[in-house]
Amino acid sequence: MINIIYNRNNNLTRVELDNLTLVKKHLPLKIQFKNIISGEIHYETELKDYCWAEWKGAEFITDVLVYSNTGKLLHEHKWDVTINGDIHEKMLWFYLKNRQLEGLKSNGLVIGAHDGRNGHWIYPVKHNLTEATLIDGSDNQFKKLEENYFNYLNTNFKNTIVTTNGLDVEWYQGGEGYTDTVVPSVINEWLDSSQITKSYRKSVSINNLMDNQNYDWLHLDVEGLDGDLILALKHKPNLIIYEDENLDVITKAKLDVWFLENNYITIKHLCNTLAIKND
Numbered sequence: 483m484i485n486i487i488y489n490r491n492n493n494l495t496r497v498e499l500d501n502l503t504l505v506k507k508h509l510p511l512k513i514q515f516k517n518i519i520s521g522e523i524h525y526e527t528e529l530k531d532y533c534w535a536e537w538k539g540a541e542f543i544t545d546v547l548v549y550s551n552t553g554k555l556l557h558e559h560k561w562d563v564t565i566n567g568d569i570h571e572k573m574l575w576f577y578l579k580n581r582q583l584e585g586l587k588s589n590g591l592v593i594g595a596h597d598g599r600n601g602h603w604i605y606p607v608k609h610n611l612t613e614a615t616l617i618d619g620s621d622n623q624f625k626k627l628e629e630n631y632f633n634y635l636n637t638n639f640k641n642t643i644v645t646t647n648g649l650d651v652e653w654y655q656g657g658e659g660y661t662d663t664v665v666p667s668v669i670n671e672w673l674d675s676s677q678i679t680k681s682y683r684k685s686v687s688i689n690n691l692m693d694n695q696n697y698d699w700l701h702l703d704v705e706g707l708d709g710d711l712i713l714a715l716k717h718k719p720n721l722i723i724y725e726d727e728n729l730d731v732i733t734k735a736k737l738d739v740w741f742l743e744n745n746y747i748t749i750k751h752l753c754n755t756l757a758i759k760n761d
């Protein structure tokens with residue numbers, strides 16, 4: 483009757499209504515697509531039976547709410563990583579779940595958390611499977627990040643840019659902040675030069691950031707710097723997820739060697755790679 487379909491490859495959520503004779507007096511139904519972290523309603527519409535609606539966007543991880551024409555909640559479909567997640571989301575979830583079952587605490591580092599409404603890490607953080615330090619260099623994104631996770635006692639925050647050496651950098655920003663970077667070629671692929679601003683910012687080195695913190699997992703989404711940060715690591719977490727679509731061929735080859743030498747298994751999916759230690 484009410485079918486919810488998640489297509490992770492296309493970041494798409496689809497609601498299909500079949501024969502609704504049993505609830506015909508409640509038609510049309512109002513459909514809402516709701517972000518699981520911020521509570522934001524991305525899109526809403528009204529449907530009759532044998533109709534459908536889709537939401538497609540970067541904030542893919544959504545619940546679906548279905549209301550009657552009188553405004554009463556008829557159905558709430560909760561996004562579940564074990565059913566609806568992609569392979570990297572599921573692997574991170576079960577890695578953390580396994581540690582919890584063994585009585586081990588987890589502590590993660592997210593560099594490039596953006597505003598926290600999307601990412602492989604948000605579901606386990608929401609469900610308190612791990613502590614996490616959430617980092618973003620963009621002021622506007624960071625402000626929203628703090629607002630979205632204000633009530634999560636398992637999180638802390640740093641508004642800083644992370645580099646391999648901790649030197650001052652040129653910081654490029656534009657659009658909605660999803661391509662903010664220290665690598666100008668990356669943001670130039672997505673935005674017109676008139677949309678991009680440049681500023682000079684201090685940074686912190688990834689190794690200073692990780693010293694004595696016992697991070698067992700690391701999530702990177704730093705628009706072209708992911709590979710350099712991994713190659714610079716002194717402390718090597720059990721699990722790493724990073725965005726690889728903006729990396730050049732040479733960096734990817736260096737990463738292949740680095741993961742092999744440090745006994746990691748790697749799994750690529752879409753524009754990301756997950757690496758996990760082969761103990």
